[in-house]
Amino acid sequence: MKNISEILENVKTVGIGGHIRPDGDCIGSCMALYLYLRKCFPEIEADVYLENPKPVFDYIDGMDEVKTEAEEDKVYDLFITCDVSALDRLAVARKYFDTAGKTACIDHHVSNRGFADVNHVKGDIGSACEVLYGLLDADKIDQSIAIPLYTGMAHDTGVFQYSSTTPETMRIAGELMKTGFDFSRIIDESFYQKTYLQNQVMGRVLAESILLQEGKCVVGYLKRREMDFYGVEGNDMEGIVSQLRLTAGVEVAIFIYELETQRFKVSLRSNGKVDVSKIAVFFGGGGHVRASGCDMQGSMYDVINNLTAEIEKQLAEE
Numbered sequence: 001m002k003n004i005s006e007i008l009e010n011v012k013t014v015g016i017g018g019h020i021r022p023d024g025d026c027i028g029s030c031m032a033l034y035l036y037l038r039k040c041f042p043e044i045e046a047d048v049y050l051e052n053p054k055p056v057f058d059y060i061d062g063m064d065e066v067k068t069e070a071e072e073d074k075v076y077d078l079f080i081t082c083d084v085s086a087l088d089r090l091a092v093a094r095k096y097f098d099t100a101g102k103t104a105c106i107d108h109h110v111s112n113r114g115f116a117d118v119n120h121v122k123g124d125i126g127s128a129c130e131v132l133y134g135l136l137d138a139d140k141i142d143q144s145i146a147i148p149l150y151t152g153m154a155h156d157t158g159v160f161q162y163s164s165t166t167p168e169t170m171r172i173a174g175e176l177m178k179t180g181f182d183f184s185r186i187i188d189e190s191f192y193q194k195t196y197l198q199n200q201v202m203g204r205v206l207a208e209s210i211l212l213q214e215g216k217c218v219v220g221y222l223k224r225r226e227m228d229f230y231g232v233e234g235n236d237m238e239g240i241v242s243q244l245r246l247t248a249g250v251e252v253a254i255f256i257y258e259l260e261t262q263r264f265k266v267s268l269r270s271n272g273k274v275d276v277s278k279i280a281v282f283f284g285g286g287g288h289v290r291a292s293g294c295d296m297q298g299s300m301y302d303v304i305n306n307l308t309a310e311i312e313k314q315l316a317e318e
């Protein structure tokens with residue numbers, strides 16, 4: 001596909017959906033596509049489905065129109081997923097995807113095998129927003145559409161810092177910036193800002209983190225009773241694993257928290273030598289070469305041992 005208009009012929013209704021626990025790139029790509037359709041194809045009736053987007057993204061136009069539940073019985077001519085790596089990751093709108101006349105998938109996950117009729121998947125691009133930008137007419141992108149695109153690009157590149165950031169990424173970000181918006185505020189408030197409590201929890205995890213494999217691997221963890229003590233949930237702990245990754249000498253950072261007794265959510269970050277997407281896929285998860293995640297069962301020590309054994313294998317091959 002070269003342009004989104006290619007799949008819009010004879011289409012009167014479009015549903016758009018993102019993945020479970022939507023992040024900035026997911027919300028940004030879904031909203032940018034929604035706002036673009038609304039502006040450039042006003043004759044098409046479009047709906048956007050997102051699982052409880054966080055209020056920090058309320059600066060994006062149209063957030064008050066997002067549908068968080070698949071209440072109505074509706075059959076769309078076309079259903080488009082954005083930033084969804086596999087069908088079981090699609091949130092809220094699965095029934096609309098299954099019944100739609102035609103489906104399309106716009107994504108950037110290397111693990112995406114192409115689950116829609118039209119699959120536009122670019123595994124080498126840093127964000128779904130950047131992939132989506134390539135499908136839009138640049139001269140039709142106004143500030144309202146540029147803001148969610150910029151948000152997603154900034155979020156999934158760690159504010160234009162990960163290796164997935166290319167000269168083309170920066171060129172596009174520059175084009176978007178020309179529409180004139182407060183980019184430093186967007187980055188601060190949607191990406192870096194934490195509540196006092198979230199900072200306290202990060203401090204605790206860092207203080208108790210352990211170095212393994214001669215300092216090549218750092219592990220941070222939080223048990224259920226500690227999470228309950230602070231009153232935090234999974235989404236309060238974003239950014240912790242990225243901070244752990246910045247430990248000097250470390251190749252892989254692991255952050256683990258307890259979903260329930262003996263069941264853990266695992267986040268992995270690599271500085272490049274280890275492909276953590278392989279490790280996550282091995283344990284039933286997925287993601288990218290330098291950032292991935294999975295759920296694991298057993299004691300905390302089993303989980304850490306199993307993960308570090310896989311890391312060790314890759315470091316030995318290196």
Ligand SMILES: [Mn+2]
Nearest residue numbers: 025083128156
């Ligand atoms: Mn993404």
